[in-house]
Amino acid sequence: MQLWTPTWTITPPRADPSSVSHFGGVPYGLPAERWPVCAQCGVVMTPLLCLEPGPWLPRVPEDHVALVFKCEDEGICDFWDGESGANACLLVSRAELAAQPLLLPADVVDGRTRLLPQVWVGTWEPSDDGLTAEQSEALDDPVRFWDLPEAIQFSHGFQTARLTKAGGAPYWTGNGPDDDPPRPRHLLFQIDSAIMVSDSRDALVEHVAGDGFSEIDDDGALSAANLALDGIAYLFDITPQAARPTLRLVVKR
Numbered sequence: 494m495q496l497w498t499p500t501w502t503i504t505p506p507r508a509d510p511s512s513v514s515h516f517g518g519v520p521y522g523l524p525a526e527r528w529p530v531c532a533q534c535g536v537v538m539t540p541l542l543c544l545e546p547g548p549w550l551p552r553v554p555e556d557h558v559a560l561v562f563k564c565e566d567e568g569i570c571d572f573w574d575g576e577s578g579a580n581a582c583l584l585v586s587r588a589e590l591a592a593q594p595l596l597l598p599a600d601v602v603d604g605r606t607r608l609l610p611q612v613w614v615g616t617w618e619p620s621d622d623g624l625t626a627e628q629s630e631a632l633d634d635p636v637r638f639w640d641l642p643e644a645i646q647f648s649h650g651f652q653t654a655r656l657t658k659a660g661g662a663p664y665w666t667g668n669g670p671d672d673d674p675p676r677p678r679h680l681l682f683q684i685d686s687a688i689m690v691s692d693s694r695d696a697l698v699e700h701v702a703g704d705g706f707s708e709i710d711d712d713g714a715l716s717a718a719n720l721a722l723d724g725i726a727y728l729f730d731i732t733p734q735a736a737r738p739t740l741r742l743v744v745k746r
């Protein structure tokens with residue numbers, strides 16, 4: 494099956510930044526009242542992903558953008574659970590987004606909502622995972638998964654650069670799949686807790702300077718969002734047969 498792997502950069506795009514997928518930062522043109530609030534702690538949630546439509550996300554309508562938020566509160570909000578209300582996914586039409594930068598929600602201005610360092614998708618690199626349709630289905634089945642050869646179960650080799658991708662069957666942690674979110678479901682995108690950035694490590698250190706939370710490892714991989722320490726965030730469509738996708742985020746360790 495075809496999949497798409499993003500390259501990441503902290504260098505702002507030459508194109509209109511509101512048309513380029515990114516991690517962290519703020520969603521361009523989203524009115525303050527549309528930012529979702531955590532159902533558990535009551536604070537405006539942190540933007541995690543802004544995903545633009547394209548061949549890598551064929552379920553996202555061309556005139557829409559997929560926005561993913563999660564609670565970054567350091568308390569006990571269950572951000573990993575797609576039903577908890579401590580994360581949220583929006584499918585927003587371009588018509589709803591203002592052309593101008595807007596005022597940010599009060600929680601963002603006063604620092605209660607943490608913003609993540611912004612990292613742009615430079616390119617989307619297509620490839621093929623070489624799996625049959627049957628193998629792909631088994632990869633997302635909590636029972637059949639464990640009957641697959643290890644070379645298929647963990648073909649990603651737990652390499653950070655491969656654990657972030659759009660399309661194909663989910664690449665799991667060592668715990669394999671479970672039943673959250675409910676089926677039917679189809680993986681749209683997954684992102685590892687560490688992001689391999691193409692810029693120099695020094696430039697990355699400068700980019701995140703002073704945020705007090707982000708970590709950069711010796712290989713220059715950035716860990717910024719709290720994805721249960723070393724977890725992976727999975728964005729699923731849980732209405733794959735419907736005209737419009739229904740987005741659901743879960744975080745797995």
Ligand SMILES: [Zn+2]
Pocket residue numbers: 531532533534535536564565566570579
């Ligand atoms: Zn919360």
